[in-house]
Amino acid sequence: MNTIPWQDKPINSNEVIWRYSENPIINRDQIPTSNSIFNSAVVPFKDGFAGVFRCDNKAVQMNIFAGFSKNGIDWNINHEPIEMKAGNTEMIDSDYKYDPRVVFIEDRYWITWCNGYHGPTIGIAYTFDFVEFFQCENAFLPFNRNGVLFPQKINGKYAMLSRPSDNGHTPFGDIYISYSPDMKFWGEHRCVMKATAFEDSAWQCTKIGAGPIPILTNEGWLMLYHGVINTCNGFRYAMGAAILDENQPDNVKYRTQPYLLGPQVNYEQVGDVPNVVFPCAALHDIEQDKLAIYYGAADTVVALAYGKISEVIQYTKENSL
Amino acid sequence: MNTIPWQDKPINSNEVIWRYSENPIINRDQIPTSNSIFNSAVVPFKDGFAGVFRCDNKAVQMNIFAGFSKNGIDWNINHEPIEMKAGNTEMIDSDYKYDPRVVFIEDRYWITWCNGYHGPTIGIAYTFDFVEFFQCENAFLPFNRNGVLFPQKINGKYAMLSRPSDNGHTPFGDIYISYSPDMKFWGEHRCVMKATAFEDSAWQCTKIGAGPIPILTNEGWLMLYHGVINTCNGFRYAMGAAILDENQPDNVKYRTQPYLLGPQVNYEQVGDVPNVVFPCAALHDIEQDKLAIYYGAADTVVALAYGKISEVIQYTKENSL
Amino acid sequence: MNTIPWQDKPINSNEVIWRYSENPIINRDQIPTSNSIFNSAVVPFKDGFAGVFRCDNKAVQMNIFAGFSKNGIDWNINHEPIEMKAGNTEMIDSDYKYDPRVVFIEDRYWITWCNGYHGPTIGIAYTFDFVEFFQCENAFLPFNRNGVLFPQKINGKYAMLSRPSDNGHTPFGDIYISYSPDMKFWGEHRCVMKATAFEDSAWQCTKIGAGPIPILTNEGWLMLYHGVINTCNGFRYAMGAAILDENQPDNVKYRTQPYLLGPQVNYEQVGDVPNVVFPCAALHDIEQDKLAIYYGAADTVVALAYGKISEVIQYTKENSL
Amino acid sequence: MNTIPWQDKPINSNEVIWRYSENPIINRDQIPTSNSIFNSAVVPFKDGFAGVFRCDNKAVQMNIFAGFSKNGIDWNINHEPIEMKAGNTEMIDSDYKYDPRVVFIEDRYWITWCNGYHGPTIGIAYTFDFVEFFQCENAFLPFNRNGVLFPQKINGKYAMLSRPSDNGHTPFGDIYISYSPDMKFWGEHRCVMKATAFEDSAWQCTKIGAGPIPILTNEGWLMLYHGVINTCNGFRYAMGAAILDENQPDNVKYRTQPYLLGPQVNYEQVGDVPNVVFPCAALHDIEQDKLAIYYGAADTVVALAYGKISEVIQYTKENSL
Amino acid sequence: MNTIPWQDKPINSNEVIWRYSENPIINRDQIPTSNSIFNSAVVPFKDGFAGVFRCDNKAVQMNIFAGFSKNGIDWNINHEPIEMKAGNTEMIDSDYKYDPRVVFIEDRYWITWCNGYHGPTIGIAYTFDFVEFFQCENAFLPFNRNGVLFPQKINGKYAMLSRPSDNGHTPFGDIYISYSPDMKFWGEHRCVMKATAFEDSAWQCTKIGAGPIPILTNEGWLMLYHGVINTCNGFRYAMGAAILDENQPDNVKYRTQPYLLGPQVNYEQVGDVPNVVFPCAALHDIEQDKLAIYYGAADTVVALAYGKISEVIQYTKENSL
């Protein structure tokens, strides 16, 4: 197994999730054309790691780029965006691509992202090697964002979380699950969990969306997600966790009332979009009880945070809505 | 074949579509509990006709009711709404039901409607007899409206038009097509046609949505649809026509730049929502070249309009965008 | 006791509330300066009736006018607005006055209305003779509308229903109750009832507001009120009923899920503001079981509707949310 | 002088402006392609009258058409829109044309209208014969509407009223005056009059715009204009009058606090845009003290109203803000 | 008398109000559960100081906590929120509590705050010891914020400043005063001062609200307040001062046209809500002419600023609107 990035919890800290001391790990201008690099996804690959990165260029066009790393911290990101070939269908229009997630299922790596097809919807592609990518049918009609696959079939079908949206800075949003026998046709849509009442948990009262690929634990699926509050000065994004039933994931067993990580340091508070913590991937090592969370900060850079899986689960159970 | 309702074009009229002189054919209070009856669908059934009617009750709760008619004009509508049984899945939540369409495919009648499942989406049910109804999986995630099935499979799959929406009085909306092998999982979503530029055809510049079940003609699929303009005093709904390629319906061959029927008489201009012409069904007789269009008027009553299929096609071709 | 207006229920009608056949009883131009006369209040007075009428003039300035009638149907409305004298305080600013209610308590007639004091709030005045009027302190801070007094003290205090608002075409609004020992200082504010969920009763899902003075019955206080739905073509106002606990009126015992009267005839559907039924007063005769409801129609004229008190109560209990 | 249309004031009427009994004089479908004909302008021409008419076609595209009449009431409107030739410049883009005004100055007829050039602005053209039209430079940058020329130069320059706008259903709007030495370059912009405070005159509190060509009287320029109030069910347009200083028209001498004509009959209250009275032209006969006002009703038809010039002036002076 | 915090004005500074060099004095995570601590109030208590602190927890639920300090700078804040007992009424619902103020009147300490009762309104409680707190009737109907008591009765009645609001990020807001004979019933509402015209003083042109308890001086009541401007990137809060007539406080004698303190340093410019200076309390020592102002910074931390009372008064008089 690949050794995931790690840094012990600072002494005297009682946080469940703590920031990497060398954050941000990827700067906004790490490739020559980039205005910002954030909201990106990584996955173990060969003896290291591969990733798909959201790099907005200096025209602020959104696209996804492949990258590679030995240690999960120092990344070489390609200077050219991923070029798709036709997968399970003809080539689909794609006005833009952003906020990728990556997961290995059975024999290949699947990438999902917010795909511009007459508005945002969920794009799907697969790759075996992070060199050739094959774009498949969009999962849904527009408007949708934050499509996140489960890492294995559930009841014999692929399963995807997503957040139906509108065509702007959507001021609402709940998490749904959908199933597919073939990664082409989707159905059996169920609501998983909704934005909260303001009084119950204000940081997630405007909208919520799934983050990294869910992680199967003894308690069920550990789903990290982002929640949004609409302040008088705009949206503020923070991260929470939920535990979903293993076989019926629309059954939410636990869900954090408090956030686990909110924008509190400069690279999260200041940037193209201030006050954003937006997790898109998490490496985990069940045996070592380690979790390394990759998150976009201020829509500008990529940062890393760590936690103990068992502590996250325990905290989620003890602080559940 | 059942004899569809008909009334000849008034002398001196040069309209392509003309109103039935005895409109409205269904009044707002035709059943004891109804506030309004409109946006309803009919289909040939046995030696007469059956229908599914949107009857909002006096609490202004929206539901659908079965009804029957010998002549397609005088209708007996059940006083109780349709009670669904489980179809191809467990029972799906349904906070409300409105704007039904009905179509016979292969061996049964399929009903689609706007189904309240955490917001509007497309509900599906089937019946063999208009007595027992079996509710299936919703076709899509919310938010969606105006789901309209084609009357036969296309390239071996069920095909459905729909209009992705948001959760309010949606100020945008285009027509898409999606396919399903099994009426359960849907995919291969393609954009069919969009609201127009204001300068090109203002009556359909805010949003559009499919109306009756498309009719297969020599030219392709005849699709009647509604278009909306946002005036300074609210939305105004009118009706147009398009002709879609028979085998690839996302290929729009013709589309009326002018509307075919707009709100111009009192029962269309005055009611719960003024200035609405909203077609949901059309009986047709290809041999006799007759078309009888059922439309909701002012969100209050059901009215009927007639046309010659050949004239509608000719007009659509000659006045195409 | 004064004989209140009456007209028997039309044969074959099964409505709980039915319209007066000679509606509207007051036309928009009944006084020389008026653009419209609507949302007005009447009360038994001497051997006939007195009233306070909202007459918007042709500059569309809103003011209230006294009027008198022998039979409650034919009204002489003064051509000059009510001129206030100082009541329990110095003279309060009043940029405009609209939507009056009138009630007799103990020794005098109290008028409440929507008073323009840096925005809408609740104005209060009293009169003994409908000639001299004495303006008191506003009940509340802005913004508020639809202040309606109970016709007797409750637990030794004056009691007033009201609907907190904002300063525009308020898209929300619930009914509260407040108490006063002296018609000057108000407190003990309690929420009485709220706008409904769309699914439960859409006609009252945007906002609600008290209408006529509540009527004490064996079942408790009969409160007629208006409810509003926000259609894609604007607000639609209808009328419902609720029964409040006699001694603790913030305890709602019953509340109609259906509306009792909605805009369905031309003078309610067409006018300065289409689709408005807005009740502001009700004469009642408990012994004869009669109710005569005065309501503004389309913000343009005054109309009258009738009902049996016992039937309204029974209907409210049987059709309660 | 051409005999302008006339009908005496109805007996018992005390209105300053009264409607023509045969209204509307132009129906929505008076030419084959029209959805609606409204907001149009007329002018004495030869031994009769000529006009420029806003005819929206059934695609709801807005364009202007020439028409002719012997008596000012019965009109022959061309079936093809006006085709412009280049006037004092190259041909200007014109995505749409609406709300024309016409005036004779010195040697020719000038037409102004709302011209679609990257949004609404003021188009200008001239004609000698209503057969050939020559389009000149737009007067202003977008966004602007209701450009109305004075019928003679003021202080040696052409003078135009207009109402700066935005690119939608503008919720604000005041009347300005601008001057030009040559009908090409415009400057010396001055604010003439603004929408009123709600408390002062609510019918004109949202926006105002000049209507017909101003008429020179002994008191100064008589300017009829429209005012708008934003009700909870949309905009309502009515007509008022102002008197401007002859030599310095941004000096408003009088301005009606009440409206002179508001939407109160069916063809003004019901149509594509309910509750609109929108004057665009006025024929006058100073000697006979007659005024014939052409106005669009409900954005659907053209209607006619009459008044005595002297009475309008007197009323304006006596009811001035 | 307790010695209030103090730090001399920096040499070379010509500011009327200067920041404490050790700001912020309370960090966001000063208690284990807190996401942020800000907008809090302090008062002399025994030989030191007591306070009521707004601590939003990590679920971003808003509540108030008692705290104690010897020197007014170093604070021990309880880890549990204040638990209320019934005061002059039954227990009132309280969905949330924020933005407290504290004042000693006659024999006890009164706390007012923004109380969640079907939306924000003004909650009232008293304590003798900051251990037991007794919650009283809400002062007003919703929606209201920034309720601030005067430190003594005026004309024999309690007096409270407040700012009527709506139920969101209110884009308007003026300061009113209301009176009560008994802290239960409130009336005699008067407008004190309004947001300014943009041209006159833009920093306070969107809304204003009272800050600390007013201080009685020779010139009248010194009222510090916040003002808000709506920039294209959200609200910006700054602080000004006004002097109100001692006996009739709705008579504003002076009011600063410039702000006294605006967000200009990092802890005011960066945080959960950037660019916020929000004063809620001020300790003063008339004899020593000292003022210590406690203010929330960026909705995240508590900071302290100092000034000379005489200089604030002089500046307010010399820079009055």
Place this chain on the structure above:
Amino acid sequence: MNTIPWQDKPINSNEVIWRYSENPIINRDQIPTSNSIFNSAVVPFKDGFAGVFRCDNKAVQMNIFAGFSKNGIDWNINHEPIEMKAGNTEMIDSDYKYDPRVVFIEDRYWITWCNGYHGPTIGIAYTFDFVEFFQCENAFLPFNRNGVLFPQKINGKYAMLSRPSDNGHTPFGDIYISYSPDMKFWGEHRCVMKATAFEDSAWQCTKIGAGPIPILTNEGWLMLYHGVINTCNGFRYAMGAAILDENQPDNVKYRTQPYLLGPQVNYEQVGDVPNVVFPCAALHDIEQDKLAIYYGAADTVVALAYGKISEVIQYTKENSL
């Protein structure tokens, strides 16, 4: 020729435009009354430089001030705003003045700015000495901003770029050109370039506006401009470049798809309006191929950036939309 400010490109930098290492060159409090100094213009004057500075005072009133510098970096700004005398007309109202530009044409310096005349429009003044200023007619009707003159007549007329707006935080905006024979009357309005489609270049997809005075080069007019994207946390302003045809400047030859300078350092990201880079002036030395750009940062301070003219042109050509 005056020596313009300069600093060589940092080694290893491959930026076309680079920041001055001593930024900001003017702080927010550089004059005693100022809240902020930004969006200002400079020009060679005598043996040094003169400028017109936007200094918002502590009441956040916007006005323009003259200033002088020997080296273009260290500035003495007058403590009193510019006092205008009547130029080519009577004195025009000016509620506020902001965002000035300055240019020398023929015999004098012309200043344009956003002038408050019933909303924002373009004010014009001239000076010979930066001591006496003469205010002329406003160029346009409201609403307009960012009026920028060309430094010489084009085809014999003065030419001005501007951006038609509305009266708030305008969410749209394109660049137009207008011509004048006399700096008094303006016409021949042409659209120059528009905000882009989101997909094409998102940083300039909401609105754009001209920046410094265009510079005549071999390729045509080099126009630096600002573009805006509307993020979920407000507007973000960056800078691009376009090259306009020398004789017909509405012909855009090239336009940067990427931005040249975006908010990426603290003084651009944090301030009264975060994330703003707003260029208003550029000194240039064609022979030395130097460009010194003055821009407002975060609506708070003035900063300086440098570039090679030839590189900017080359980059614009090679990265054109």
